Amino acid sequence: MMSVSVQTEDFDVPAFYKALKADAPQIGAIVTFTGLVREFNDDISVEALYLEHYPGMTEQVLEGLIEEAAKRWPIINATIVHRVGELRPADQIVFVGVNSAHRDAAFAAAEYLMDILKTKAPFWKREQRPEGGKWLDAKASDEKRATRWH
Amino acid sequence: MSTIKILYFAKLRDQLDCAEEAFELASEACSVEQLKAALCERGESWQKAFADSQVLVAVNQVMATADTQVSANDEVGFFPPVTGG
Numbered sequence: 001m002m003s004v005s006v007q008t009e010d011f012d013v014p015a016f017y018k019a020l021k022a023d024a025p026q027i028g029a030i031v032t033f034t035g036l037v038r039e040f041n042d043d044i045s046v047e048a049l050y051l052e053h054y055p056g057m058t059e060q061v062l063e064g065l066i067e068e069a070a071k072r073w074p075i076i077n078a079t080i081v082h083r084v085g086e087l088r089p090a091d092q093i094v095f096v097g098v099n100s101a102h103r104d105a106a107f108a109a110a111e112y113l114m115d116i117l118k119t120k121a122p123f124w125k126r127e128q129r130p131e132g133g134k135w136l137d138a139k140a141s142d143e144k145r146a147t148r149w150h
Numbered sequence: 151m152s153t154i155k156i157l158y159f160a161k162l163r164d165q166l167d168c169a170e171e172a173f174e175l176a177s178e179a180c181s182v183e184q185l186k187a188a189l190c191e192r193g194e195s196w197q198k199a200f201a202d203s204q205v206l207v208a209v210n211q212v213m214a215t216a217d218t219q220v221s222a223n224d225e226v227g228f229f230p231p232v233t234g235g
Binding site for chain 1: 157159160161164204208211212213227229230231232233234235
């Protein structure tokens with residue numbers, strides 16, 4: 001029913017898609033989302049992004065999100081993968097995949113998982129600069145998106 | 151004596167220069183709010199770090215609030231708003 005992973009290694013999206021497709025022909029829809037590290041806003045002093053998390057709690061929160069999504073929508077399977085450690089522009093950072101009998105549930109659940117992950121899962125981003133690290137602030141726009149699902 | 155484990159993450163850990171510690175509660179149990187007050191007695195850098203109303207807390211890896219009770223062997227995590235995804 002669920003698969004959650006927090007890892008430093010990169011991940012293979014086609015492999016996750018294949019796993020979600022294995023539930024066919026029970027399912028009629030697969031929605032996948034992959035988040036990438038964007039360029040650092042032309043700020044050349046940023047060398048990389050560093051992702052920290054709360055080991056143990058992070059996995060529990062992500063599993064809880066999938067359980068909540070399964071209560072709200074008739075999804076069959078869901079996968080969340082999030083990378084931690086040092087990342088650079090164009091690197092894959094997060095994957096959310098959901099399958100369901102119909103697309104409306106799959107679309108909604110995938111969006112829900114991403115929105116709540118961004119405001120509830122204990123991950124923190126730090127910009128690596130020559131003079132040291134700078135922790136990023138949470139965005140009000142992310143909080144606003146998440147409140148849509150309350 | 152009630153000993154708890156406290157973890158600090160991200161910006162908060164850097165501000166306090168502390169990632170993890172064992173802490174003796176003055177009584178058998180207390181609220182998160184009372185724990186924060188006890189930590190703030192350590193001085194200005196602690197008061198400053200905890201003065202931020204955005205500091206979040208988890209007790210035994212579950213999101214908690216100011217009145218959540220903490221007792222022996224609990225794990226308390228303090229951290230800033232999350233920025234993953």
